Each structure stands twice: as C-alpha cells, then as structure tokens.
Amino acid sequence: AICVSTLKQLCERYGITYLEQEESYTSQASCLDLDDIPVYQPDAPYTGTFSGKRIRRGLYRFANGRTANADINGAANILRKSKQNFDFEGLCKGLLDSPLRIRLS
Template identity: 35%
Template structure:
C-alpha cells in the first residue's frame, strides 16, 4: 500500500505499557490484550527498511487532548483549547468538529515531523483509512510488503 501510493514515511503511535490494567470487559480484554502490537510494529519497521520507507515510532502523549485545528502545542496544559465531546468526536475552540482519532493522528504526525503542516493542510494527500487487524496484517505481509 505505501509503495503503491508513494508514501515515504509511516508514523506509528505507541505508548509503553498501554495494555497494562486494561478494563474493557472480560471478553474485550481477552481479545485486545492478546494482539501482539510490538510484533506488528517490528514487522512494519522491517518492511519499511526493506523498501526504503522511513518508519517513526511516536509517543502518543497529549495527542488526543491538544487541538490540532487550533495548532495547540502538544504538551500538558491546565486547560485545553478543544475537547472530546463524545466518543469519536472532538470539538476545536471555534466549534469545528473533527473525528477524535483523526485529530489525534494529525497531532502524532505533528509531533514526529514538526514541519509536516507548516503550509496548512489544504491539498495534503492524507486519506486515513480504517482497517481491521487481519486486513492490515494481510496488506503488510502480501507480495511487495509495505
């Protein structure tokens, strides 16, 4: 996918110990905690190197709380410019709504590559796509890799 779309950098959000003390209900805990994310990240990194694609592992701290649309610095604040108003929806300081995960993803890119959005986001070829874990694993392990 990355090669077909001329993607030269992949940013992966990661937090050490993020699956510790997970409490999503017994069945969800069993399904989620067993997913070997470090193995998946290592495979993406390996495939990236193989195809000259830079892979950046980025700490996710404060990316969900700080407002991308307000260009808020990504750090701890006493009060934040935007707010997650319900599951999946984030509201910026001027009331603009954005999907919360997309908002956090843009902030992760901003943390990893500070100049990525220096000229704004208009015309940027970012097309986030939701994939199931099996679909994603199939994509990176298929012929051609990344």
C-alpha cells in the first residue's frame, strides 16, 4: 500500500496519469489470436480454454505454432485489457513480421 501511495504521488508530481489495471488471465490468453480475456471472479472461476499456451518458463506458443517471449504476450494482453486508445493491430503486425532467430551451432 505504501508503494502504491508513493507511486501515485510521484505520478501526480510529474503530471502522469495513474491507472490501476486488473491483469487476470493476461499471461494465459493469446495476444495474436485475440483470445477473450475474462476478469477473475473467485466465486465463478473461468473454465474456458485459450488458443495458445505457455510451453515453458518464458516461452508462449500461439495457435499457429509460432513462439514468442511469454512476457511480451502478457504485456500485449494487458494493453488489450486496458481498453486504452492503442493500435493493437500494429503491435501484432510487428510481432508477425519479426524474423525468427535460428542458432546454427
């Protein structure tokens, strides 16, 4: 609570808008497949499925078989969930157009 209070004060001091964002299911949903991202409800947990999945720590596999950093997927979903005025299609295009890195050793 002290950290949040301090952050709010710093944002106010420097003219930054402070917003709190609910983040449930953002690391499980696929940002490229535009999965619906439900809000967590303790009395009625989400029982649906997502199109992709985390295959190991730090790596997320999308429905088309491509992989990306899991933190990037989660961050993109937080942006989607925030419903701010953000060009999400541009972000997805950048993810899709990025070349794959192949190690030849």
